[in-house]
Amino acid sequence: MPPLGEQYLVLNDFSGGLNLKDAPDYLQPNQATECRNFVFDRTGAPMVRAGYALYGDTGTNAPIRGMHRFYGPYGPQLLVASGGKLWLGNDVTGEFTEVADGLQDLPMGAVTWGWKGICFLGNGADPILVWDGSQIRALTGAPKGRFLVVHGNRLFVAGGQDSPTTLYWSDLGDFETWPATNYAEADEPITGLVADYGRLFIFTPSKVQVLYGDGGVTTTLGIQTLLDGVGCVAPGTIVQWEGKTIFLAHDGVRIFDGAASVLVSRNIEPVIRDQRPTQRRDAVAAVYKGRYWLRWCDQTDKCIIYVYDLAGGWWTEFRGMSVAALLSLSGVEEQDGLLSGDWQGRVYRQDTGDTDDGKPIIALWRSRVFTPRPGWVWQYRRLQVQLQHMQGPVWVSWFTLGGARSGTLQIDPAPDGAVWGRAVWGRAVWTPNRPRFVSEPLPPSAVGPDLQLVIRQQGRGLWRGLVLQLWPKRRAR
Numbered sequence: 001m002p003p004l005g006e007q008y009l010v011l012n013d014f015s016g017g018l019n020l021k022d023a024p025d026y027l028q029p030n031q032a033t034e035c036r037n038f039v040f041d042r043t044g045a046p047m048v049r050a051g052y053a054l055y056g057d058t059g060t061n062a063p064i065r066g067m068h069r070f071y072g073p074y075g076p077q078l079l080v081a082s083g084g085k086l087w088l089g090n091d092v093t094g095e096f097t098e099v100a101d102g103l104q105d106l107p108m109g110a111v112t113w114g115w116k117g118i119c120f121l122g123n124g125a126d127p128i129l130v131w132d133g134s135q136i137r138a139l140t141g142a143p144k145g146r147f148l149v150v151h152g153n154r155l156f157v158a159g160g161q162d163s164p165t166t167l168y169w170s171d172l173g174d175f176e177t178w179p180a181t182n183y184a185e186a187d188e189p190i191t192g193l194v195a196d197y198g199r200l201f202i203f204t205p206s207k208v209q210v211l212y213g214d215g216g217v218t219t220t221l222g223i224q225t226l227l228d229g230v231g232c233v234a235p236g237t238i239v240q241w242e243g244k245t246i247f248l249a250h251d252g253v254r255i256f257d258g259a260a261s262v263l264v265s266r267n268i269e270p271v272i273r274d275q276r277p278t279q280r281r282d283a284v285a286a287v288y289k290g291r292y293w294l295r296w297c298d299q300t301d302k303c304i305i306y307v308y309d310l311a312g313g314w315w316t317e318f319r320g321m322s323v324a325a326l327l328s329l330s331g332v333e334e335q336d337g338l339l340s341g342d343w344q345g346r347v348y349r350q351d352t353g354d355t356d357d358g359k360p361i362i363a364l365w366r367s368r369v370f371t372p373r374p375g376w377v378w379q380y381r382r383l384q385v386q387l388q389h390m391q392g393p394v395w396v397s398w399f400t401l402g403g404a405r406s407g408t409l410q411i412d413p414a415p416d417g418a419v420w421g422r423a424v425w426g427r428a429v430w431t432p433n434r435p436r437f438v439s440e441p442l443p444p445s446a447v448g449p450d451l452q453l454v455i456r457q458q459g460r461g462l463w464r465g466l467v468l469q470l471w472p473k474r475r476a477r
Contacts, residue, residue, distance in 0.1 A: 064341025
């Protein structure tokens, strides 16, 4: 073995994200045992997520049970179900106007029939509601259901409390007429409907089935199984994105392409493995800017958003939010956006500003356990961090000997322009600020055979790398 001298531990790629499955000693260098409120850019640099701001309050003090963005004859409209009522939101003032009441307080689904300029809303217990942008009415003569899809110029309905396994569909081009023969039975209770690839897919807890035909009397053969052993266990998690369907199955989050499904949640497997029926029931999801947001409640019923980057393949956690419903805006009819509804009837705009409704965002990243060279004890000497665009302080903590020895360095934002959004004399506000390199010595007690690092950050900001200087001290006994 060649003689050991001064060494450096360089971390400049953090894009492995969260890994809850593997032991801290076996993670990849760019993965984290804890990763909260951080996202990663294409270079692997960590950034604190954006915050959220209040859109408006329905005043129900009850959970938001569903939201739908209706692109109709009067422009974009926000419909919100909460407290047994349906509300119309005003995008300018944030005020809500009641448009329907007397509903059961249940999760509500919705779909727009584009060329007819109307949308439908249903919760599986009350009659389906029809909204045309100015008036609402009950759809008489139609079955009840929560899962609504327009396919083959018909309205398809499933998820009724009295008929959980039955799929119904309307007459061709006529949502007022529901022939008695227009139905088919799935093998299990239906948990979602998706119209894509020119076909209608029926999700159940353990299967993905497909309707063969378009609903016509002579063209429809009924429901057949496409995938057996894989299905959706949480109706609120089904999301369509770029020709694919993402959903929560019994074994984790899966991406379905119309023929097969791929599991993408290995790194958060412990969360999925211990899921309870209530967690499945309440889970909701949305895709926003290429990231799948899965709202989850842990064993203490605290809200956690598990976020999966569909291009980067990493997971992270968003905490500090109260979320009962999620809604991604079109991006075609209007600017991209994401709305969330909480458990007290309030609606928020996500990815807005630098705070969570005025509260600072706290982010945390905990590294794997590094063993620079097995069999050696190391003196950890100096830590260097590259900061850029910082709002608040950053704390860098180190742990060795299994946490028996530890310490923390606090790094404050520089007053010379390396602060998020602060202008520098002679430079435009949008000009990238100069990076700041901070180098701090570690105390003599920073000695051990292993090392774990924790970054805690308050407020928005970006740091690009960590460099740790270390020196071999002696062979481990």
